[in-house]
Amino acid sequence: MAGLRFAGVRKDYGSVRALRGLDLDVEPDELMVLVGPSGSGKSSALRLAAGLEDVTEGSIHIGGRDVTDVPPADRNVSMVFQSYALFPHLTVAENIGFGLRARRVPRGETRAKVESAAKTVGCGEFLERRPHELSGGERQRVALARALVREPDVFLLDEPLSNLDAQLRVYMRAELKELHQRVGGTMVYVTHDQVEALTLGDRVAVLRDGELQQLGLPDEIYRRPANRFVARFVGSPAMNLFRGRFEDGVLRAGPFVFSPAPEERRLGRREIEVGVRPEHVRVTRSRGERAHVQVLEVAGSETFLHLVADGESLIARVPSHRRPEAGDTVRVSADLAHAYFFDATTGEGLG
Amino acid sequence: MLRRTERREYAVMLAPYVLGLAALIAFPAVITFGLALTEYDLIRSPEFIGLDNFRELWEDEIFWTAMRNSLMFILFAVPLRLLGALILSLLLWKRFRGVAAYRTSGYLPTVVPDVAYALLWLWIFNPLYGPLNLALEAIGGPTPSWLTDPRAAQWAVIIMSLFTIGEGFIVAMATRQGVPGELYELGDIEGARPTYMFWRLTLPLMAPTLLLLMFRDTIFSFQANFVPALIVTEGGPAPYATTYLPLFIYRNGFEYLRYGYAAAATLTMFLITAVIIYVQYLIVKRWRRAFVV
Numbered sequence: 001m002a003g004l005r006f007a008g009v010r011k012d013y014g015s016v017r018a019l020r021g022l023d024l025d026v027e028p029d030e031l032m033v034l035v036g037p038s039g040s041g042k043s044s045a046l047r048l049a050a051g052l053e054d055v056t057e058g059s060i061h062i063g064g065r066d067v068t069d070v071p072p073a074d075r076n077v078s079m080v081f082q083s084y085a086l087f088p089h090l091t092v093a094e095n096i097g098f099g100l101r102a103r104r105v106p107r108g109e110t111r112a113k114v115e116s117a118a119k120t121v122g123c124g125e126f127l128e129r130r131p132h133e134l135s136g137g138e139r140q141r142v143a144l145a146r147a148l149v150r151e152p153d154v155f156l157l158d159e160p161l162s163n164l165d166a167q168l169r170v171y172m173r174a175e176l177k178e179l180h181q182r183v184g185g186t187m188v189y190v191t192h193d194q195v196e197a198l199t200l201g202d203r204v205a206v207l208r209d210g211e212l213q214q215l216g217l218p219d220e221i222y223r224r225p226a227n228r229f230v231a232r233f234v235g236s237p238a239m240n241l242f243r244g245r246f247e248d249g250v251l252r253a254g255p256f257v258f259s260p261a262p263e264e265r266r267l268g269r270r271e272i273e274v275g276v277r278p279e280h281v282r283v284t285r286s287r288g289e290r291a292h293v294q295v296l297e298v299a300g301s302e303t304f305l306h307l308v309a310d311g312e313s314l315i316a317r318v319p320s321h322r323r324p325e326a327g328d329t330v331r332v333s334a335d336l337a338h339a340y341f342f343d344a345t346t347g348e349g350l351g
Numbered sequence: 352m353l354r355r356t357e358r359r360e361y362a363v364m365l366a367p368y369v370l371g372l373a374a375l376i377a378f379p380a381v382i383t384f385g386l387a388l389t390e391y392d393l394i395r396s397p398e399f400i401g402l403d404n405f406r407e408l409w410e411d412e413i414f415w416t417a418m419r420n421s422l423m424f425i426l427f428a429v430p431l432r433l434l435g436a437l438i439l440s441l442l443l444w445k446r447f448r449g450v451a452a453y454r455t456s457g458y459l460p461t462v463v464p465d466v467a468y469a470l471l472w473l474w475i476f477n478p479l480y481g482p483l484n485l486a487l488e489a490i491g492g493p494t495p496s497w498l499t500d501p502r503a504a505q506w507a508v509i510i511m512s513l514f515t516i517g518e519g520f521i522v523a524m525a526t527r528q529g530v531p532g533e534l535y536e537l538g539d540i541e542g543a544r545p546t547y548m549f550w551r552l553t554l555p556l557m558a559p560t561l562l563l564l565m566f567r568d569t570i571f572s573f574q575a576n577f578v579p580a581l582i583v584t585e586g587g588p589a590p591y592a593t594t595y596l597p598l599f600i601y602r603n604g605f606e607y608l609r610y611g612y613a614a615a616a617t618l619t620m621f622l623i624t625a626v627i628i629y630v631q632y633l634i635v636k637r638w639r640r641a642f643v644v
Contacts, residue, residue, distance in 0.1 A: 052536050073542035085533040089555045099541030102551075150541075 002063025002153040003028045004049060004186055009058035011044050011210075018044040020210040021058065026154075028063075031180050031187045033201030035194055037233070041210035042190045046156050049188060050079050062153055075154075078147040082159040084139045086131040086146075092118070093127040096146045117149035118142075120183060137168045144176075148183065155187040161196065173200055194234045198222060206230050228273065228347035231340055237278050237304055240314040243344065244274040255289035255309035258336045271344035278304065280338035281316035283324070288333030296326050307332065386614035393608050404615035414616065416591045417599035418623070423505070424576055424595060425627075428512045429568050433561060436519030441553075443520075444527040454524075461517030469582035472511050473498075476583065501592035504584045508593055511579050512572065519564045526560040527553070562635050566628055573624050577601065596620045 004026040011019040019041040026032040034042040047053045049060060051072035059068040067075050078099070086095050094101075096117055097110040105113075118124040123141040131139055140160060147155055161169045161176075177200055180187055191197055197204045198218040206213040206221060206229075214226035225231035232238045242254030251261040253274035282288070283305065291309035303323040305316045309332060316332065324330050341350040387404055389397035408414050439457045443450060460468065475483050476497035484494040495503035530553065538548045577597035580586055586594040586602070594602075596616065604613030 050536075050540055052539065072536075072539040075540075077540065079537065079540050081533050081537065083531065083533055085531065085537045087534060087552060098537075098543070098551075102538070102541050102543035102547055 002186060003030075004154050004188060005061040006045065006049075007059045007061065009045070009048060009060060010056045011041070011048060011053065012056045018210050019048070022207075022210075022212055024205055024212065024215065026186055026188055028186055029184045031177075031189060031200065031202045033189045033191060033197040033204045034207060035191055035197035035204060035233075036207035036213075037192060039209070040207040042192075042207050043158055044210075045207075046079075046158050046188060046190050049154065050077055050156050051075050076150075076152050077154045077156055078150055078152040079156040080143045080147050080158065080160045082162050084131075084143040084160075084163075086139055086142060088131055091128050091130055092123060092134070092142050095131070095142055096127075096149050098146065099150050113149050114145075117145040120148060121145045121179065136164050137172060140164065140172060144179070153186065155185055157187060157189045159191055160189075162191070162193075169196075176200065195236065198234065206233060208233075224349070225340065226349050228275070228342045228349075231275050231342070231349070235277055237315045237317070239275040239277050239340065240281065241273050241275050241342075242312060242314075244272040244341070253339075254312045254314060255291055255332050256334045256339075257289070258334075258339065262336060262341075272350065273342045273344045275340035275342065276314075276334045276338065278315045278317040280334055281314065282333045282335070283316050283318050283330050284333070286331060288331040291330055291332045293324050293326050293328045293330060296323065298323070305330075383614045383617055386611050387618050388615075389611040391610040393610060397611065400611070404612050405619070407612065408615055408619060413591055413594065414599060417594045417596050420505070420591070420594060421573060421576075421596045421620075424509060424512075425569060425572050428509050428572050428576075429565060431509065431513055432516050432519065432568055432572070433565055435513055436516045436523050436564065437557070437561065439516070439520040440523035440527050444524045457520050458517035460514040465578040466582060468511075468515070469578050472507070472579065473583050476507050498584055499588050501588050504588055504592050508576050508579050508584060511583070512575060515575075519568065522560060522564060523557065526557050530556050566631060569627055569631065570624055573597075573620065 006022045006024040009019055009022045010017070022041070022045060024032075024045075034045055036042045044053065048055050049062075051067070051070065055068055059066055061067065062075060062077070087098065090098070093111075093114050097105075097114040100110040100113060101107075114127070115124065118127055121141045121144045123138060123145055126134065126138065131142070134142065140163075143160065147157075161172050164172060173196060189200060191200075197206075198221065201218055203216060204218050204221050205215045208229050214221060214230045216224075221230065221234055225234060228241065232241070240254070242256070244251055244253040246252075246261055249261055250257050250259040251274070252258075253276075256274070256276065258274075283291075289309050291307040291314070293305055294308055294313075295306040297304040297306070298320055301320055303318050303320045305318060305324070307314050307316060307330070314332070342348060343350060386397065388399060388401060390400050390404075391397035443454050443457060463471070475481050478484055478494065478496045478498070481497075483497070487494050495506075497503050497507045534552060535548060538552065543551070574597055576593075576595045580593045580595050580598045581601070584593040586592075586598050597620075600613045600616045600620070603609045603616065
């Protein structure tokens with residue numbers, strides 16, 4: 001199996017800079033997720049890897065071979081589009097075998113490979129149907145089978161689950177992960193959904209405005225976000241952020257008081273911001289600052305509290321069976337161990 | 352169920368169209384059907400003669416010549432017009448610098464009034480000073496006497512029809528623009544060559560529209576050669592090389608004042624059109640499954 005490497009890849013669309021020098025190494029057999037908001041350059045990176053767009057600067061390598069100027073057909077990659085890009089007038093079998101037939105693989109061999117690929121993803125029962133007779137999930141499988149059938153060096157998946165309803169998306173996500181574990185292959189998976197990124201990726205690359213923000217294991221991304229953007233982007237609801245102030249040996253941030261204050265030396269003499277994830281906001285009746293419950297969002301077993309304390313709003317996640325009511329006054333606090341520190345001006349994470 | 356006021360509103364809104372349809376299409380059609388069974392010269396009152404007009408048509412050599420001319424015209428003009436519209440649409444569906452000017456020139460001949468268009472071609476086809484033969488002469492090609500040689504005159508009428516394909520061009524172009532670009536990107540990745548993509552993807556996906564255009568163009572082409580035949584070739588060269596059914600009907604009705612006979616020919620032409628469309632439909636139906644999206 002071959003890896004995929006972006007080396008200083010820049011991509012401009014006219015005056016718009018979609019990628020500003022991306023360096024990224026996707027290991028052989030790795031499932032790498034590129035995640036970021038729209039306009040972050042994640043899809044551009046994928047299209048550049050496929051060869052659908054030309055790089056403005058830098059190079060792309062597959063299995064050690066420089067493919068920067070190689071046309072898409074000769075890169076031995078396959079792609080799954082968000083819209084699936086199935087041919088509406090062809091049967092499922094013809095869709096899956098399209099690339100093989102286009103490359104003049106004999107009929108019999110094509111048929112055998114199509115059947116095996118269809119079986120792998122579980123769409124073997126409707127080979128003779130046409131795309132419009134299939135459900136969203138089934139179309140998704142056909143698109144996957146078509147990507148598998150040629151045994152490419154790299155699979156490129158562009159938001160393949162975005163068109164599915166929530167339940168099916170979760171199901172297909174698990175199935176995709178299982179598929180990757182079973183058949184292997186180097187996969188680059190683009191999504192804007194951070195949950196999808198963390199659950200699916202062997203490693204996750206977070207992009208923003210065409211720049212790589214952080215590359216790491218899903219755990220690392222969640223536990224040690226490199227900067228304020230990653231911290232806010234990953235985790236739902238987003239992390240609460242407050243300006244931090246050192247006063248009389250304690251650190252105050254919004255409604256939270258950290259005592260004793262973390263070593264000022266470690267954080268330096270700069271403006272800092274303190275982040276606390278909703279799940280780390282401790283809500284009690286007795287300890288901490290007073291906070292007013294404005295809105296409750298009960299999502300089954302857990303409840304999100306929209307609170308206002310000291311004129312600042314924050315969100316806390318509590319178990320539904322221990323939730324206060326709207327209008328209640330509660331007290332909130334947080335542990336230093338669960339606090340994140342960022343440089344207020346650059347957004348850089350501070351230890 | 353519509354409320355009564357709603358129904359009245361719809362009726363009022365439909366009225367202009369329904370009245371126009373009745374007065375200009377349905378009523379004349381019924382009259383034509385009736386006239387076909389009479390002898391009528393505009394002076395004496397119509398005289399019922401049963402199917403005599405049709406019997407006469409059957410034995411009228413000029414009618415059969417006109418019928419053959421019309422069918423041959425359709426046989427060549429319709430496929431060539433479709434091909435022209437398809438080629439134009441494939442060349443001009445994308446946006447590029449100056450595309451609007453090309454699209455406009457593709458469409459423009461279609462909006463030129465028929466008579467002006469015919470007079471223009473009369474000049475183009477002139478064997479002595481017409482630009483077409485001057486150009487052919489310059490490249491050493493043949494310089495047919497377009498309007499005096501029967502075969503050449505028939506081709507002249509077909510050639511004239513090949514430039515009024517604006518509507519087919521626009522419809523085909525919109526269809527091509529509707530095919531998702533991702534299908535072609537996928538083709539690029541999968542290693543499909545442009546010709547393969549054309550035959551395997553573009554043409555099948557455009558086929559339903561092209562077939563619809565073919566039906567429409569068949570009906571249209573049956574009637575469309577009237578003005579060129581009347582003005583450019585005058586039904587000739589002698590005796591009847593470019594006398595098509597519409598001209599045949601016109602001559603009988605308005606020149607020989609045989610309205611009943613002309614009506615019978617009109618009805619026959621209508622039936623032939625219907626038969627051709629039905630045969631086309633049957634052929635298409637057999638292939639339909641491949642085109643249904």
